[in-house]
Amino acid sequence: MLRSPGSPMTGPVNRQTRVSTTGSGELQEESMAEEKALIPRSEDFSAWYNGVVQRGELAGYSPVRGCMVIRPHGYAIWELLQSALDARFKETGHQNAYFPLFIPESFLKKEAEHVEGFAPETAVVTHGGGKKLEEPLVVRPTSEAIIWPIMADWIQSYRDLPLLINQWANVVRWEMRTRPFLRTLEFLWQEGHTAHATEEEAEAETLLILGIYRSFMEGWMAMPPVTGVKAEWDKFAGAVRTYACEAMMQDNWALQAGTTHNLGQNFARAFDVKYQTEAGAHEYVWSTSWGVSTRLVGGLVMSHSDDVGLVLPPKLAPIQVVVVPIWSSDEQRAQVLEAVHRLEQRLAGRVRIKVDDRDTLNPGAKYYEWEGKGVPIRVEVGPKDIAKQQVMAVRRFTRDGRRKIALPEGEAAARLPEMLEEMQGELLETAVRRREENSYRGITDYEEFKRIIAGPGGFIYTGYCGAESCETRVKDETKATIRVIPDEDFRSDSFPATCVCGGKASHEVVWARAY
RNA sequence: CGGGGCGUGGCGCAGUUCGGUAGCGCGCCUGCUUUGGGAGCAGGAGGUCCCCGGUUCGAAUCCGGGCGCCCCGACCA
Structure with missing residues (x-):
């Protein structure tokens, strides 16, 4: 969706406005209003989305494939979002810091799952100052691999814990397909990184931040997510457990809008992050990481906007x-x-x-x-x-x-x-109602499942057997994926005893097509 | 990487079949008149037609080679 200049880069975006004329001019029948109208949301959601982003002057394209320029109005929204979240982080004891953009390649390789997850989508710098580097530098796709070796030095004793750090930064992930705000090669985000003395504290931190994300999305963005735990194979690379906020867009697709990860002792072991306990023993710390990105701006657009253009909740309106x-x-x-x-x-x-x-x-x-x-x-x-x-x-x-x-x-x-x-409140109420109206609980019939996904779409709650192969089959057949195992607030009163595959269900999951 | 498409003023496109002064709409600039839902009139600026080579009196158009981008798929916050 992103293109470079000099080529037809802004092409598809501008096709969002209807141009009816031809060179010979014989088709100039449409009125100005029709000519300048966005492609209706109901007709082509993704074309509509691009049109809203463009008309709202939120973002533009760049000479680099897959990268966007965040324009002043879009950036102003990001700044409001950023300052609101930053305040919540500070209130809960976190401090901001800044770590390097470049990560020595060998660092990234220290945590096996982490490198496996991120290596395919990294950008790597091999030359500097006109010379080939001794060791290639990876442009951070996330910062665990540079932060932990450094924080390891900051942590000596149990008295240094918990260590609660956040950074606002840009990261790069070399995606195959990109869309403004929703998926770009480079994006802005915040990444929290914390170290704790116990597993319980790390888990509590993971849930605390998940709650902050949720209440921010509800209270500020009027974008009410469903929260829950990610399936085993859908976790952050290197995490023990990943929680996510999944918001429903106006096309009834899910947008993963924020994630928090309980990293257990995986990174502590990989980067040798130990502290001395009160009793004098040396223990690995328990850590977490969590983030939201400029993707939230895309979520905001897809949550409220209409055929005229952008609709912003007052709290985030510049x-x-x-x-x-x-x-x-x-x-x-x-x-x-x-x-x-x-x-x-x-x-x-x-x-x-x-x-x-x-x-x-x-x-x-x-x-x-x-x-x-x-x-x-x-x-x-x-x-x-x-x-x-x-x-x-x-x-x-x-x-x-x-x-x-x-x-x-x-x-x-x-x-x-x-x-x-009043408007802020009504936007939230409308979004909550839309989410519930497009949520289907207790679905056991796979044919019905397929009809919903192929038709209106939405969040489908089913029983689940827990097998990855079962999700893979459903994904191949319907393109829907398991978004989360829902948290208590979102669980059904009871869930079907059988999985969509017919096997015995061990828990409830939420399915949807996702961005 | 597989399948499809595209490359012409800032943007969207026509022109390519069949070679002959590079056009249209939007936007932009100037002036006057306007102003309660995208103003009107008049004037104006702006293009190595993706690149290289070839054919030809003459190439946006034909031929050869290259590059780039988009869409569908695989990957993904």
Whole structure:
């Protein structure tokens, strides 16, 4: 999906806007609106997605295959997301640090499963300063292999534990196929790495962070995930246990939006990370790692956006309220701008507000631009409003279709923050309902399973025998995979005694087609 | 790596069959008039037609070779 310039790189993306003309011009029948419309979500979800990303000016393409440019509006969303999460990490005792981009190849090889999992998708630097390097340097696909040798030196005694470190960084994974935000060769993320004295503490950390991810996705992103444990063969390379947040997108596919890993003592053994206990013994530490990436931005897009473009939950909207002044004469212009700036001052510090006073665009053009960028509320102020001492507030998203509301000027400063909160709540409720409406519990009939996956899609809860071969067969036949063994909050009251293969079920799992 | 497709102003495309002044829409720039849902008129800028070689009076177009990208599949946060 990503292309390079000079070649048809931005091609498929721009095909998201409909161009009906031909060279001879005989097909110029479509109106401007039709011509500029996105491909509808219902028609081609992935084309729609690319169109939303482009219209919202979230990301662009780069000369390097599979890499994207995060544009200012997209990056602003990432920054909001980042600062909210960072605050949660700090509240729970984590500290940020930064480790090198380059990992000596030999380091990566120290943990057998880890190297096996990541080696196929690494980028390797073989030359530096015009000379061949003695040892190739791997561009980090994740940082365990460089962090543990270093943290090993930081840890001497039980008094140094727990060690709770996080880093915000870029990583590179050489993927075959890429899509903006969802899968790119290089992406931004945070990776937490912690060391603990006991297995229980490490497990508690893994679950703590999973809970933080979940509540952030619900409370900030309005993207409610199902959480649970990954199947044995689906774990992070080198982990004892992997937990994941699986969110349902508007096409009913699953997006793995965050993972936390209990690494047991695997990395401690591989990198010789030991501490001295109170009793004087030397023990390996128990460690965890966990991360979320810019993929979350893609999840945000696929959770809420519509055929007009991006829809952002207010908490993650770089601009929460955009004010569009309307005027004809200079006199009106002065009056309107005065009223608008009054409103701006009243909301300053409480709401991220922007006044769009450009006079090179018509109001209508501004509406489309800001709707495409997902601004939650637009406030229109024109001569008619001045006369009535009111402003018009227009919500980007509503459940009941009532988008436009007149607010008396005196109440606007109080009502607008409330409206933002209401919208945040309604987005979450809508997403939760959509997830539940597209979840199918207690499925035992494989034919029904296949019909759901081939048709509407969704999360299918079944019994499961635990065999990898069983998942492989289902995957080959339906393209659905086991997302997680659900956590308690998401489990059915009871689950079928038989697996989709007909064998005896040992536990419940959630299936879906996934990104 | 297998199967399909594409490479022409910033973007999307026509033109290639059958060689003859490189075009259309969008976007961009300037001016005037506009401004409550993508403004109108007038003027304007912008192209080594992916690269190399060949055929020809003449190549975007024909021939040979190369490169790149996209889609479907295998791999994946």
